[in-house]
Amino acid sequence: MMSTKRYRKLVLVMIVLTMAMFNSCVMQQGLSLTQDRSGWATTDLYVYDFFQTVLEDFEPFAPEEREKSIMDASIDDFVTQLHTTASASNIASTKIGSNGYFIDFTFSSLENLLSDLNRREPQSIVRITRSAAATTLMIHLDMENYPQLTRMIPFLADPNFETFGPLYNEGMSEEEYLDMISYILGEDGPSSITDSVISLRLTTPSVIKSQKGGVREGPNSIRFDIPLIEFLLLAQPIEFSATW
Numbered sequence: 091m092m093s094t095k096r097y098r099k100l101v102l103v104m105i106v107l108t109m110a111m112f113n114s115c116v117m118q119q120g121l122s123l124t125q126d127r128s129g130w131a132t133t134d135l136y137v138y139d140f141f142q143t144v145l146e147d148f149e150p151f152a153p154e155e156r157e158k159s160i161m162d163a164s165i166d167d168f169v170t171q172l173h174t175t176a177s178a179s180n181i182a183s184t185k186i187g188s189n190g191y192f193i194d195f196t197f198s199s200l201e202n203l204l205s206d207l208n209r210r211e212p213q214s215i216v217r218i219t220r221s222a223a224a225t226t227l228m229i230h231l232d233m234e235n236y237p238q239l240t241r242m243i244p245f246l247a248d249p250n251f252e253t254f255g256p257l258y259n260e261g262m263s264e265e266e267y268l269d270m271i272s273y274i275l276g277e278d279g280p281s282s283i284t285d286s287v288i289s290l291r292l293t294t295p296s297v298i299k300s301q302k303g304g305v306r307e308g309p310n311s312i313r314f315d316i317p318l319i320e321f322l323l324l325a326q327p328i329e330f331s332a333t334w
Contacts, residue, residue, distance in 0.1 A: 122293040123227070127200055127218060133193040137161055164245055165191050171244070175206035207242040215239060224299060224333050227292065229314070232327035233260065256324035264319055286318035294334040302331040310334065 120132040181195040240247035268280040314330040
């Protein structure tokens with residue numbers, strides 16, 4: 091049985107890894123759609139030195155020896171999961187230096203891809219509706235459908251991280267959450283979270299006619315930013331949409 095001290099150190103590793111994956115607008119997810127809902131996805135990820143150092147310091151406390159770093163293993167696991175889907179193809183992953191990662195792949199159907207990642211079950215986080223005059227992509231994440239996201243990104247469901255995600259912190263204020271992180275990670279922890287943003291850049295096959303949230307970057311390009319603290323607490327649903 092794992093000792094309490096060792097368990098707490100392992101929990102710390104998982105928290106730091108999660109923060110590393112999203113820190114300071116270093117995770118940018120690109121999504122380019124065509125008229126038939128197929129497209130191309132890219133992920134740019136950069137892990138700052140602060141988190142790399144902490145990960146390396148605590149890696150010896152992992153329950154088993156690793157042949158690769160925690161970040162390398164997490165990226166490889168996600169890429170392996172993509173290979174199991176019927177909708178993704180041309181999958182490539184590149185490590186850039188010691189801190190950067192780039193993943194890209196094509197998909198035949200965004201909705202089918204997300205369903206495949208959701209253990210081939212319907213999902214409600216991303217919806218695409220089409221009429222004769224327009225197509226709308228809607229993003230809605232709340233407490234109810236958050237478990238779908240944990241199936242798409244298994245790391246989020248790891249028992250060592252799960253207690254620090256939104257399902258276990260429902261009702262906790264931002265101040266309370268940051269106090270907890272400060273206690274665990276020290277004074278650098280809270281600012282690293284509050285300065286962090288998850289960015290989704292959507293490129294549509296035609297001019298965007300309307301939007302809910304987001305920042306227009308071009309006639310058919312829009313960026314949706316999600317502050318990490320809002321993702322970790324999900325006190326309010328995260329919602330965006332674009333119509334073209």
